[in-house]
Amino acid sequence: MNTDIANNNLIDLGLMQEAGTAPNEKGGTRQVHLYSYTYDGHLLARLIESFDPSRRGKAYQNAYQILQSILNMEPRASHEIFYSVLYKKFNEVGLFGEFVIDRLRESLESYPKINTMKELQYSSPVIFRTNSAEKGKLYLDLWDEAFIEMTPEIRELLLFNMKIDIEQRMMTRAMAPRNYEKYRMENIQIRDRLSMEGYCKNCNLGYPCQVYTREYLKRTNYLPNAPILDDCLKCTKRSLLIPTL
Numbered sequence: 001m002n003t004d005i006a007n008n009n010l011i012d013l014g015l016m017q018e019a020g021t022a023p024n025e026k027g028g029t030r031q032v033h034l035y036s037y038t039y040d041g042h043l044l045a046r047l048i049e050s051f052d053p054s055r056r057g058k059a060y061q062n063a064y065q066i067l068q069s070i071l072n073m074e075p076r077a078s079h080e081i082f083y084s085v086l087y088k089k090f091n092e093v094g095l096f097g098e099f100v101i102d103r104l105r106e107s108l109e110s111y112p113k114i115n116t117m118k119e120l121q122y123s124s125p126v127i128f129r130t131n132s133a134e135k136g137k138l139y140l141d142l143w144d145e146a147f148i149e150m151t152p153e154i155r156e157l158l159l160f161n162m163k164i165d166i167e168q169r170m171m172t173r174a175m176a177p178r179n180y181e182k183y184r185m186e187n188i189q190i191r192d193r194l195s196m197e198g199y200c201k202n203c204n205l206g207y208p209c210q211v212y213t214r215e216y217l218k219r220t221n222y223l224p225n226a227p228i229l230d231d232c233l234k235c236t237k238r239s240l241l242i243p244t245l
């Protein structure tokens with residue numbers, strides 16, 4: 001009974017699934033439930049293994065196989081098709097563990113209230129941040145390579161998903177959210193650019209503006225803590241600060 005309760009908790013978390021029932025126990029009055037770990041359950045187990053430096057290398061490789069199995073389940077959304085290709089490229093240069101699993105593990109350490117593996121995956125930053133310029137460049141180059149290999153429809157969907165995600169974060173940070181939310185909606189159809197809120201120190205004025213998603217991504221990879229500078233519409237100086245979120 002206690003095992004069933006524990007297993008039900010794991011099922012609620014998406015870490016285990018019921019795999020069927022076995023015939024009645026000999027002399028028993030109920031069927032025995034059979035359980036197996038889901039892909040998420042296996043992935044979490046590999047993440048936990050990777051806390052131990054001596055088991056990390058093996059855990060990375062197992063996690064890679066599990067993630068590829070998850071990402072290749074049909075029907076696939078645009079981000080699943082894209083990340084399957086991107087992770088393959090990371091793996092080929094020996095950086096899958098550092099670029100993907102280390103980030104998932106850091107999220108696990110920094111967000112104690114995460115309840116499911118989906119939440120964990122969404123909690124890890126969309127954009128890779130590193131203090132190593134060389135690694136940041138490599139990440140971005142591989143990201144570009146994978147992006148170019150996608151069909152035009154997948155590329156458009158990917159950019160749109162990123163736009164929604166980044167603009168939602170901008171919304172929570174906007175100094176003038178009433179202006180920003182209207183501007184964001186008016187420009188929702190512009191798929192390759194982001195609606196952001198810029199601030200000019202010279203004019204002490206904040207207003208919404210457009211930034212190319214690709215440029216934003218490049219900047220957040222190289223200089224994650226420095227805001228992007230653009231020309232101010234009022235004073236025309238290069239003093240409009242656009243935050244990297």
Ligand SMILES: [Zn+2]
Pocket residue numbers: 200201202203204232233234235236237239
């Ligand atoms: Zn200005």
